Amino acid sequence: MTDSIIKLYYDALGKGKLLGKKCDQCGEVTFPPTTACDSCGSFEQDWVELSGRGKLLYISHGMAPPPNPRFNDLAPYAYGHIKLEEDVYLQAIITGVSIDPVTLKEFFEADPVDVVPDILEVDGLNILAFKQA
Numbered sequence: 001m002t003d004s005i006i007k008l009y010y011d012a013l014g015k016g017k018l019l020g021k022k023c024d025q026c027g028e029v030t031f032p033p034t035t036a037c038d039s040c041g042s043f044e045q046d047w048v049e050l051s052g053r054g055k056l057l058y059i060s061h062g063m064a065p066p067p068n069p070r071f072n073d074l075a076p077y078a079y080g081h082i083k084l085e086e087d088v089y090l091q092a093i094i095t096g097v098s099i100d101p102v103t104l105k106e107f108f109e110a111d112p113v114d115v116v117p118d119i120l121e122v123d124g125l126n127i128l129a130f131k132q133a
């Protein structure tokens with residue numbers, strides 16, 4: 001029996017690697033990896049390791065409590081929209097950023113900011129976050 005895509009993804013994340021799937025049909029990268037290409041729906045995909053380098057396009061923070069209790073110790077935290085070098089867009093926690101208005105304004109004015117992964121272990125689960133490069 002082959003390992004699930006989710007298990008392979010999280011195991012790699014624990015080793016500091018970002019795995020996605022590259023489509024054999026259209027060449028687009030799907031991240032996080034799924035069974036079918038996000039762009040064309042093809043099941044013909046190969047594993048690909050992403051660089052992890054990207055640009056922070058937008059940063060904000062939530063006013064509501066974290067969506068899962070496992071994030072309580074991290075809160076309050078900033079999150080952002082990131083574009084990876086491989087032309088993949090995602091949202092993630094941004095570490096090392098104070099959520100005060102002055103700091104967030106500085107990030108807005110500096111956008112896009114170079115970011116790299118900052119993989120966190122939270123309550124036994126590896127979480128993909130990013131930090132300023």
Ligand SMILES: [Zn+2]
Pocket residue numbers: 023024025026027028037038039040041042
């Ligand atoms: Zn495709």
